[in-house]
Amino acid sequence: MDKKTIEAARGRAERGERLSLEDALALYEDNDLLFLAACARKMKERKSGKSVFYNVNRHINLTNICTSGCPLCAFQCEEGDKRGFVLETEDIARILEEAKGVRNLGEIHIVSALHPTKDFDYYLNVVKQVRAALPEADIKAFTPVEIVHFSQMTGKSIREVLEILQAAGLSSLPGGGAEILSDRVRREICPKKATTAEWIETIKTAHALGIRTNCTMMYGHIETIEERLQHLITLRDIQDETGGFQAFVSFPFHPANTQLAHLQRVGSWEDMKMMALSRLILDNIDHIKAFWIMLTMPIAQLALGFGADDLDGTIGEEKIIHAAGAKTNTGITRSKLRQLITEAGFVPVERDTFYHPVEDANLPAEKANLDDARSDDAKAGGREGAVQ
């Protein structure tokens, strides 16, 4: 790529202007990580000032028995596999009982597999059960991939499925399963699940119904850089149309235990570069999440310097990514999260699903002095998990 194109792209990034695919490719190739960080941080501060958000949530993975058999996944297994599990009503009741004791629990996050025999009513009843047990908590559940599966199972339209779930208490969608929105890539990494068009249709329908969603990207497998950056621009186009995305979350691909185990996990350099580029390209999405479960906490903390403004939650128990060998802990305390945010020079803000600050007089005061506020990598999962 010629110097002039790179210089023009740098200028636009620095001024916070909209980037074209060509600009994005130029910035990628330029590979000036700290320049991207500075530009991304400027855009972050325009959107959310000094605030860095987190929420108190609980993840529930209902089952890992899945018909889609995606080569990219280490979580799913077939029926009859000894690793298989399905949560039934009483299992969920037990989890919800435990969740009731969590102070300020703001959100239940439910993502699962496409079970071969569980019908739509099973999933619907889970939503109803959560709504009844925790009337105050937001229910963020089911990726577009699952919604498309429900639609195919029931013969109902995507819109009908979403309306039924919404009436039962669902308030947002987590936005997973986007992977890379390119049918070439999807044919190789997830041939049996929702296509690009289906994912987009589900998201647009949800937004039309007033259901806010997140959007995601899984990178570092077989996609080209152009496909990766085009994916971000596709998300930006959707957002221009609907405005329904709250946050973008990117997942570096963890190859261990998947059918793509011959690939190597991209490095932390690439993670930070994608973090900053996402912030810059997605100029119409308010929040960029550093999903610490995927990145490890030290890298997620670092991502706050690269445009991220959300550290996700104090997740109760995460199974999907840990199946792929993530070495992070499965939960973190509120005070630890606040300390990490403060150390990075930002103001921790506890939020609900819709990024409204949660008022709580009992939240701990932050240590102002950096030396007192040192984070503890060992407890937060160690750093080495990020790059294998």
Next chain:
Amino acid sequence: MYSSEDYKDIEAKIFAGERLTREDGLRLLACRDIAWLGSMADYVRKKKCGDIVYYNVNCHVNLTNICTSKCKFCAFGKDKDAPGAYAMSVEEAVAKVKEAMQDPNLAGLHIVSGLHTDWTFEDYLERLQALHDAFPHLYLKGFTGVEITHFAKISGLTVEEVLLKLKAAGLQAIAGGGAEILSDRVRERLCPNKATAEEWLNVSRTAHRLGIKTNASMLYGHIETMEERIDHLLKLRDLQDETGGIQTFICFPFLPKNTELGEMVEQTSMWDDLRMIAISRLMLDNIRNIKAYWVMLTVPVAQVALGFGANDMDGTIHKETILHDAGATSPTALSEDRIIRIIREAGRIPASCDCNFNIIRMFTEKDQQAQVAQAAQQ
């Protein structure tokens, strides 16, 4: 450019290539804008060293872990009769390196050891000489200022005489360890039984005078104050002004696990580690190379550190033991392929070098393309 407003004056100095003061250093340590700090350090790195990132294909040889100094931050040193205590014979040392020689690209050794209760200087010297005789093509870097001070004490020789004997036995460069924090307040509390700040500096000064290059280091994140960190950097900068013999600077974040301080000190964060690398690059304006020592930083941090002023990735190491005794979670060795990949992903040019930064092999983009083409053919 894109600076923190409060740091405009420091930014102007950096762009003008002016020396930063102690006061500037302390202000940088209070700066939370890590992207700005990194971009400043990266600017200086690029101007001073370009895009080459150095690494060694090396093997660590720790001759013994039996040590009289009992430093509070150390999880490696042991009493002679403690379980796990060892002292390599000449043959064992040679055998260890022979095993590492399975890597045909092995270029040299890094030899650092405990201050053995009974060994004389001759015992150390004998092992060095044996390694040099057995593997004459390997470069030999080793012995910290602490060990050399110890050798002088136990042998009755001067530091200069010790250095000359080591040099005659094949030593080509001095390791940078043992500097810890060059403050007698800190050393009295953490490592009272080993070289003082002045003794450590004196070894480096003497070595430089004799034409032996050295490395320098800092161990931070224990009981030192922020002032002591900056003063440490300034002491090294002053010495370098005087002699010019320091080749690379290494920041060691303290790993508290399994040490006497484990209960009272929390491990530094990645945030702290990266800002220390950046500040080192900015303060040490007369030291050419800044090392991202992956063993202590972990690989992800070391890679990102290449954007924060570092231009040296240390080595493949073969099998690291000292820091892994202190609970390091990094691997004990990296393959050369992996180091090359880490450096390339950061957009830099990997170059393997000897202990005096002479380039042995460089991997430019052209080489990379040739390799890809070759792989495609196969």
